[in-house]
Amino acid sequence: MIQLDHPASVVGVFGSQGSGKTTWTSAYIANHRARLRFLFDPEHEFSARFHLRPSRTPKGLDEALATGWICYQPEVMFPNDDPGGLEFFAAWALAVCERMQGTKLFVFDEAQRYLSPNVTPPNLRTAVNRGRRRGLDVVFISRSPMECGPKMRREITEVVTFHFTEPGDLDWLSAYGFDPARIAALPLHARIVRDRFGREKYEGAASPSRPAVRAVAEPAPRHRPPPGESEPPDQASTEPEE
Numbered sequence: 001m002i003q004l005d006h007p008a009s010v011v012g013v014f015g016s017q018g019s020g021k022t023t024w025t026s027a028y029i030a031n032h033r034a035r036l037r038f039l040f041d042p043e044h045e046f047s048a049r050f051h052l053r054p055s056r057t058p059k060g061l062d063e064a065l066a067t068g069w070i071c072y073q074p075e076v077m078f079p080n081d082d083p084g085g086l087e088f089f090a091a092w093a094l095a096v097c098e099r100m101q102g103t104k105l106f107v108f109d110e111a112q113r114y115l116s117p118n119v120t121p122p123n124l125r126t127a128v129n130r131g132r133r134r135g136l137d138v139v140f141i142s143r144s145p146m147e148c149g150p151k152m153r154r155e156i157t158e159v160v161t162f163h164f165t166e167p168g169d170l171d172w173l174s175a176y177g178f179d180p181a182r183i184a185a186l187p188l189h190a191r192i193v194r195d196r197f198g199r200e201k202y203e204g205a206a207s208p209s210r211p212a213v214r215a216v217a218e219p220a221p222r223h224r225p226p227p228g229e230s231e232p233p234d235q236a237s238t239e240p241e242e
Helices: 021-031 045-050 058-067 082-099 122-134 150-155 167-176 180-184
Strands: 010-014 036-040 069-072 104-108 136-142 158-161 191-195 200-203
Touching (some): 021 104, 021 136, 036 082, 082 104, 082 122, 122 136, 122 150, 167 180
Parallel strands (some): 036 069, 036 104
Antiparallel strands (some): 191 200
């Protein structure tokens, strides 16, 4: 369903390893107003953090819609192919958004594994590009904005940056309007948030509140870019069915 009044929201969360990216993002997910949360979870981290029952098959995905938390682990449908799993999940989530009103949230971690300077997976790009008109907000996490490719970076409406010292990444963040010296000096869990209109805020070093532990019941039956940047049948599971 088309939602003409839904504002674009693509949040890029960047920072060095262990700087606090996933902790912050988990709190963001927990506090988001979305009626549906689509979490791509190949490392099983989101299911552990939120005490979610994961979905690994189309049947499991459909059933999870009733809970509002769709935590997709791709190993059954896409063994040893996480990129293929993300492409499937992005297309599936967008199809759901096409038929449901309200705000939804799509989240994936380690974005540098799936994006590159020259390649943005087509289904993922379509979900990001068309998501706004279907109420879909996007959050992605990466250790490096430069490894995520210009096409994806151009879609970002807000950057959350943690500690960085890598020159290439600092150069891009500087072009976005950040002060590289401040970023390089950030302590653990501190971050600076800046949107594409230049509004910026500093969030201190105190670790954000832990996301609420969410015990999910058994599912019910089915029912700016920086200036100058340019574009160069189900398999059996050994676990109970979701």
